[in-house]
Amino acid sequence: MTLTYETVSENRSFGGTQGVYRHQSQATGTQMTFAVYLPPAAEHGKVPVLWYLSGLTCTHENAMTKAGAQEWAAEYGIALIFPDTSPRGEGVANDDAHDLGQGAGFYVDATQEPWSPHFRMWHYITHELPELVFGNFALDRDAQGITGHSMGGHGALTIAMTLPERYKSVSAFSPIANPSESDWGRKQFTAYLGDDKAAWQRHDATVLMRERGYPGEVLIDQGASDQFLDLLKPESLAQAMAARRQPGEFRLQKGYDHSYFFVQTFMGDHIRWHAERLA
Numbered sequence: 182m183t184l185t186y187e188t189v190s191e192n193r194s195f196g197g198t199q200g201v202y203r204h205q206s207q208a209t210g211t212q213m214t215f216a217v218y219l220p221p222a223a224e225h226g227k228v229p230v231l232w233y234l235s236g237l238t239c240t241h242e243n244a245m246t247k248a249g250a251q252e253w254a255a256e257y258g259i260a261l262i263f264p265d266t267s268p269r270g271e272g273v274a275n276d277d278a279h280d281l282g283q284g285a286g287f288y289v290d291a292t293q294e295p296w297s298p299h300f301r302m303w304h305y306i307t308h309e310l311p312e313l314v315f316g317n318f319a320l321d322r323d324a325q326g327i328t329g330h331s332m333g334g335h336g337a338l339t340i341a342m343t344l345p346e347r348y349k350s351v352s353a354f355s356p357i358a359n360p361s362e363s364d365w366g367r368k369q370f371t372a373y374l375g376d377d378k379a380a381w382q383r384h385d386a387t388v389l390m391r392e393r394g395y396p397g398e399v400l401i402d403q404g405a406s407d408q409f410l411d412l413l414k415p416e417s418l419a420q421a422m423a424a425r426r427q428p429g430e431f432r433l434q435k436g437y438d439h440s441y442f443f444v445q446t447f448m449g450d451h452i453r454w455h456a457e458r459l460a
């Protein structure tokens with residue numbers, strides 16, 4: 182079944198098209214907005230896809246406008262998908278804090294009230310949105326990679342380690358690396374998943390790295406001057422990678438903070454990393 186959507190905007194960008202689209206999501210029970218960048222190569226056939234999951238407070242728009250990704254995606258002939266970070270709207274549960282509720286879905290399927298009716302971002306990202314985009318755009322379903330920033334880096338790593346046969350490349354920018362041991366994680370997992378910490382484990386990149394790792398190489402960039410280092414806990418993930426002998430690169434970038442100036446600086450490296458592995 183081809184899922185339907187409406188076009189919000191389409192703009193020419195580096196010879197390709199940056200589109201923003203909206204659809205009625207069955208997963209979240211809300212309207213969801215997402216962005217797709219199609220490189221010029223998509224005019225001639227299906228192209229590989231890089232999913233980009235965004236961080237706290239973001240919509241589909243932050244990375245689309247601030248990450249500087251389109252120029253690289255055009256050069257390497259790879260499409261980009263920028264989903265939203267949560268369901269939104271008046272009938273959707275929310276919290277005054279910026280790190281819970283709307284804009285902070287944490288890429289899990291909530292099991293607890295009041296979040297469970299709409300906060301089903303794992304299902305949305307791994308099932309519903311793929312059905313929609315592969316049914317409607319010139320995208321190669323067999324060539325998918327995934328990346329993200331902060332909360333989105335957490336999402337990218339946990340999704341790739343859970344579904345490695347689907348996501349053939351993975352990277353992350355300053356991921357929330359060990360959420361079950363951090364205030365960026367404990368509060369949200371308690372709210373969305375409940376008190377049973379066993380339910381948290383499959384959403385913790387450090388735990389997944391210890392237990393299963395990723396069959397390919399993993400690229401992680403982390404700003405060494407990131408203002409959120411205590412919350413992100415990169416050392417936990419780095420230790421887990423070393424203990425497992427996980428192939429890949431974990432790079433601490435001197436002087437860089439958590440902002441999109443950091444993300445845009447290394448975006449070219451990440452798109453090249455994915456394009457080489459999805460070719």
Ligand SMILES: N[C@@H](CCC(=O)N[C@@H](CS)C(=O)NCC(=O)O)C(=O)O
Nearest residue numbers: 236237238239243279331332440441
């Ligand atoms: N405002 C929050 C942090 C929010 C934040 O830095 N969000 C990051 C992801 S974790 C982001 O990408 N913000 C949107 C942007 O920079 O465009 C705080 O100070 O604690």
